[in-house]
Amino acid sequence: MKLPDGPKTSPRLLNRQFKTDPLGFMDAMSDRYGDIFTIMAGSTPLVIVSNPQGIKQIFTSAKEIKASGKLNQGGAALVGNNGLLMLDGLRHKHRRQLLMPPMHGTRVQLYGQRICQVTEKIINDLARGQAFVAYPTVQKITLEVILQALFGLSEGERYEQFRQLLSNLLSFSRSRWLGLSLSYPFLQKDLGRWTPWGYWLDLQQQFDKLLYAEIAQRRSQVDPTRTDVLSELLFARDETGQPMTDEDIRDLFPSLLLGGQDASATAITWSLYWIHRSKDVRDRLLAELDTLGQSADPMAIAALPYLSAVCHEALRIYPTQVVTFPRLVEAPIEVMGYELSPDTVTRGCIYLTHQREDLYPQPKEFKPERFLERQYSPYEFLPFGGGARRCPGEVLALFEMKLVLATILCRYQLALAHEKRVEKPKAIGVNYPPASGLKMILLGERPRSTKPQQFVANSA
Template structure:
């Protein structure tokens, strides 16, 4: 077997480069080796593909290249042993299908007004004339939205308990301490709540207790009108026809929570950055939004073409998944002229695909118009992954992104606190929000078609 060319550096050096600057590492590899290259670390070669045709092969050659759950086992302590990432075959397909109805179609539409209200409530708490950091502010919005979508909760004592606990869980899930424990199994020792692993275990036990109590109460008081994910799972049957166990239900939530808050908040924050960095983009968005009035129908918002293009361009530059989930070659297969043997691991580089000059001229520049001028295939534009491991929350994420941006732009006048600062991405988990958190200033609240006042920002 002749593998594609790749770097000859030591695995430790490559790992250090990747951890220090993941996207810079990808750029360097793409510039040097092109559409396909191999990373050698130990006995298992890892082949990275960014060519759309190669990406299509990865997603459609299911018999030869399997989206094996065992390749994701390192994340089991974070997302559970029965989460979608860990499952294969019929179990994966069935449980994915259970999640789809509450996160797509008419169910998603029912969240529209709530998303706008949450965004307005969080933004309205900010003081006029004062600065704030956009990323943690948007995280407050996306956390409330995901609580509504997953658990149907938006007020009351149980809602407050979930909200406070999830804030702690999600914050610690991004921490360096948990990252070290996941990387080095010998650190996974529960030495009490003051030890990193002990603290994580304690948070998980609190989550289990809270979730199981909620499940028990809902089973006793069935409500067919509820549209959230938990209500769908409570009376669902697994692939053998048996009711879902508490553990099976629990393990489906962590990855949805992480993606629902962090990935969405990252995409919205980057959109705010580019919109307010480029006056022409902001002006064109307001020209599209203002005719809808002060309280537009959410479905009218999500249908706006330029708003959709802005969201797509933000997701192109920093997709919610930078690489596809790993796949395992199980039968010999030729990919882009290379014969890959069983045991080879293959990943698509979504980030590099989105940076291709032949698809996206001047790829580092934010140009929403490219999505109005051209239709891209699912192998050319794939911010949520593809194939069997495509993000199940894609429809909700795009819906939320459009409504949050529309609400903020329509009702508030914001500027960047430092207009000369060029924001760079920083890896937090698998997401890449602006490294600074994106400091902005709240100038005023908009009314009618009023245009924002002139303002000279400072970085104080």
């Protein structure tokens, strides 16, 4: 077996370096070893690839390289035993297909008006002329969008219960205390809700109770007009043709919740930073938005080329995932001139691919126009992963990102609280929002004469 070169440092030290500064660690590995290198995880070789041709081979060599769910078993306590991350083969393919309709096509269009209304409501609550922290503010928006898209809830007692519980659950899922418990199994003891693991189990039990109550009510009061993910799953059949159990439905939600709030909030927050850091970008984007007039349809907004380029460039610099889903070599295969044997694990590095000079000249610079000048392949630009494990919520996430940004920019005037500060990413869970949370100032409303009066949901 001829593996790519890599560091000879102990796995424990490498792991500590990665956890301290994940992106800096990847940059250092790339500078020293190039676009393919090996890190030993105990006795298992982990091959990291950032070359687009190598990534393409990994994604398309399905017979030799499997996207095995067993590689994610360590996260079962976080996302459930039967979530998409844990499933393989037919079960994974079928359940992924069940999730696609509510988060694609005309279904997504129906969320447009709600996204704009939620954004306006939350920004309106901010004090004029005072600083606020953008990341947690945007998280409030993305949480409400989740409640609408995943559960079909926008008001009422159960909506309020879900909103509060999910806020607590998602917040604690990112905490250092839970991270320690997940890293060290001996800490996973239920000693009551005043201990980290006990508190986590209590939150999960509350979520289960609330979700199962909602499922029971929906099953007894069938409403075929509902378009949310939960309603779609209630009457779906599993891969054997049997109705989905309540437990199977429950286990599909944690990964959607974690990705739906944090990943989207991170991408939107970075977009706000880059837009307000560059006057030229902001002016060009506002000019494009103003071409839609005073009554802008969400689908027309989503189709704007420069807005799309801004979102793509923000996702390029700090993608919502640093690496792709791990894949397991099951039959000998040659990748980029190296021989990978069975039991080797391989991952594409999204972050390093997006930093390649040959693809993205001056990669550290925010240049949305590069996405207007060139169309990148799914192996060159892959912020949501790729292959069979590509994020199922990609379409909804991009749609939400564009509408939130358009609503804020069209209706309000914002500024960075610290214009000269260069924001750096900080690892929170698997996402990398600005370390400061991004302090901004709401200056006031944008002059009425240059802003759309109302976004109207597409009637299609």
